[in-house]
Amino acid sequence: MLKFQNVAIRRGPRELISGLDVQIGPGQKIGLTGANGTGKSSLFAMILGELQTDQGDFSYPSKWTVGHVAQETPSGERSALDFVLDGDVEWRDLTNRLQVAEVEQDGHLISELHEKMHVIIGYQAPSRAAQLLYGLGFSGEGQKTPVNQFSGGWRMRLNLAQALMCRSDLLLLDEPTNHLDLDAVIWLEQWLCSYEGTLLLISHEREFLDSVVNRVLHIENGGAKIYGGNYSTFENTRAAQLAGQQALYQKQQRELAHIRSYVDRFRAQATKARQAQSRLKALERMELIAPAHVDSPFEFSLFDPERLPEPLLTITNAEAGYGEVSVLKGLKMTLRPGDRLGLLGANGAGKSTLINILAGLVNKTDGTAEICGYNIESQTRQARASIGIVPQEIAMDVYFTPLQALELQAGYYGVPKKERRSEEILSALGLLDKKNAYVR
Structure with missing residues (x-):
């Protein structure tokens, strides 16, 4: 079981997550959701030991193997198939030891290693790797191609295949459908549905999440809450909760306005002063209900x-x-x-x-x-x-700030100044505090 106990994560002065208390059981498939910058990838980095918690603790069984997609694009002369086989660490270790034992003609060790290979069903590893590559769009010839002959997008597919090849108990996938075409996305969806380990998945593709996950861990305003069901169930549940919270907030605001009005009217009257003072104290003791908050309040409309x-x-x-x-x-x-x-x-x-x-x-x-x-x-x-x-590639001149770039584009295409919403757009994308920072 993966446990988070009162976990807090900071990036510089900014607290991303605080008070995270969640338990994730074996075999659960969790969709990790939240606006950009809320700490989803930081949570992955913490699990992988790349980032320390600022508070609290997390743990998982020591015997668990954690699989994840490497961020560095691979290179080298090895074939795609051989690269992916590295994901099965046990198979690779036994294969290397077998080669040494055969050179040394150590019959006893060779027999022992073959027995271990039989136990882990290692003889099927090459065909398993080939199936992964085929599912992700690599032809038979492509599987033999040296890694360094693939483009960046295809090398990221190789990283994904290597992560899937891992005999993992816990699998961390951060936007795995990037660089995949529709056929590969459908194949990955089916593969993850049959995956028997625990899965933590970050994705912005609703249908993909719907098909794969059975729980959603949503991060918002520094806190996190787990919901049962797939992403659509989460959306419906959360919408109902937000609607209920907003109704309670509005009801309380009406009550507060009524109390304030009463106090203002009768505070100076001797016969009503005690009641007014009593209501004022009740007002001060009242626990305020926050208005419902939506991750992205940005709304836009396209001009005719x-x-x-x-x-x-x-x-x-x-x-x-x-x-x-x-x-x-x-x-x-x-x-x-x-x-x-x-x-x-x-x-x-x-x-x-x-x-x-x-x-x-x-x-x-x-x-x-x-x-x-x-x-x-x-x-x-x-x-x-x-x-x-x-565009797929970054088309922005790195010598402009985000605000300058938007204003320049708006001016080039003749958008009137009164109709430009550059700061509103940057705010919705979480970039308002960087509006005057150069990209380079």
């Missing part, structure tokens, strides 16, 4: 566009690629106002390339593309002003 031509977007016989590699060929597409399109496909199929074409960041090799009647390549600025994009 000045023009919505029909069609909104047209792509005709578009082709694109990188060097001699063709990624998109003969692409035809038309979108009309109100359309909502999900863009699916395996990694490398051209999803990001298509988005970059529409954003004017990548030129086509053939065909035409228009947004709101503007040719994307010959009328780039007008076309860009008609499309909003959230």
Whole structure:
């Protein structure tokens, strides 16, 4: 059992978590939720021994093995399959000892090690590693490819596969669906559902959490509370609790206003002064109910566009690629106002390339593309002003502060000053205190 007893965690002067008292039993699958910066990743760091508690204690059985995804991207000439096999520490240790024993021709030790390998079902380790890699999108040829030939995203998949290969009793996963396509996410979801150990999972994907977890540990305002059920159950329970708390708060506020009004009216009257004083003391003794708090009070609305031509977007016989590699060929597409399109496909199929074409960041090799009647390549600025994009890579100039960057973008696209909400947006993202700090 994983136990937290009155645990407090600080990062510098800021207290992230205080008074954490939670017990997590074997086999439970916990979704760790809360706004960015509330201490979810710090809790993982504490469990892994990378961060000390500022108060309290936590413990888990000494025989437990803890699995987690390494943050450093791997490198080297070893194959993807061999790298993932490192996750099974027992198998790797026995394999190395067997190699030495065979060189030394130590028959007794060889027999003993083979028996241990049989006990841990170690002979199935290579096929288990191959299944993990296949589930995460690695082809048979890809499993033989040297680690250093993969991109950063694929290397993070290798780290995830290695963590899943670990014979863990406790598995810590922080945003494991990052860098995964839809097929890999679905496979991971199924794998975690069959995982028999204790799972702590941080994710912002509601459906993923719903399918995997059976409890939610929610961190908010320095405290943490555990809820039974999946994420949807948590949301419904918490919404009801917040509604109840808000109703009690409003009722108390009306009561307080009535008492204050009574005291103000009759404090100076001799016949009512004693009653007024009594109510004033009752007011001072009253335990105040806090208003219901929501993690992110930020609300936004999208401005109506000045023009919505029909069609909104047209792509005709578009082709694109990188060097001699063709990624998109003969692409035809038309979108009309109100359309909502999900863009699916395996990694490398051209999803990001298509988005970059529409954003004017990548030129086509053939065909035409228009947004709101503007040719994307010959009328780039007008076309860009008609499309909003959230890029994968950091697109912000590191020599600007967050506030300057937002104001610059708003000015470039002609957003009137009275309609800009730069500080409101930064506040909702937890960046208001860093609005004047340079990114570099």
